[in-house]
Amino acid sequence: MADEEYSGKFVLRLPKTLHRQLSEKAKHEGVSLNQYTLYKLNK
Known part of the structure; x- marks a missing residue:
């Protein structure tokens, strides 16, 4: 799937x-x- 299909919101x-x-x-x-949450999710 292409990135443009995702809003970036969760x-x-x-x-x-x-x-x-x-x-x-x-x-x-x-x-x-x-x-902070993005940092923790990417760890």
């Missing part, structure tokens, strides 16, 4: 506790939650 529901943990870690690293 909706994910997660527990509030995990959302908080990820948000806090992103803030500690000085990046957005989106940037």
Whole structure:
């Protein structure tokens, strides 16, 4: 499939506790939650 078929958006529901943990870690690293999540997914 060609890349233009994908929007780049991905909706994910997660527990509030995990959302908080990820948000806090992103803030500690000085990046957005989106940037932090992308980094973790690419590891």
